[in-house]
Amino acid sequence: MPVVDLDLVKSLYKTPGAIRLRLDVAPRFKVGGAIVTRNINPLGHTRLPRYIRDKKGVVEHDHGVFHLPDARVIGAGDQAQHMYTVRFDAREVWGDEAPANDSLRITLWDDYMKPA
């Protein structure tokens, strides 16, 4: 086990984007592309919350390659995927009573989405 020393602490706090992976992985979605989120209900960990499952959105930004959180927890090995900011209209998420101009943005991985 590595010892936590001052150099390690410095690198933790002073390296921006330290958890982004420098791997050449092809993105499955393009910025501006329409997507629909998957309806998954895993017993393990996921960063796809219930309120955003099976919802239509638009990819707004591609942040690069990151570990898929779901895979790291169940010990399925590391899965490197692109992570995106995706925009959803409030009415798509909360129904017709939500304000027409509101939207929400959430960070999603490749595995959480399929093309709309």
Next chain:
Amino acid sequence: MNSIHDMGGMHGLGPLDQADNEIVFHAPWEGRVMAMARAMMAGKHFNLDEYRYAMERIDPARYLQLSYYEKWLEGTLTMLMEKGVITQEEFDAHLDKLSDAGS
């Protein structure tokens, strides 16, 4: 997992407490819990995703009663025991020692 941590869209939890300039730590122990968690992740004892999942598995009724850093502490203990860094017996023995010292 579909548990109590996934609160988006839930009603009945009261108004949001949006304190301006809220202090980062309400007591010194909160800062220590955060520092320990960061150090143990840097030391590769567990990763951030495993840590979040440890907190998601807190019993739902109990989850609602714990403060933010109490959840961090509980998650840290779960991880340390599941990863074999400490045992439940060692933890219990240390708690006994602390309470003896305090009595």
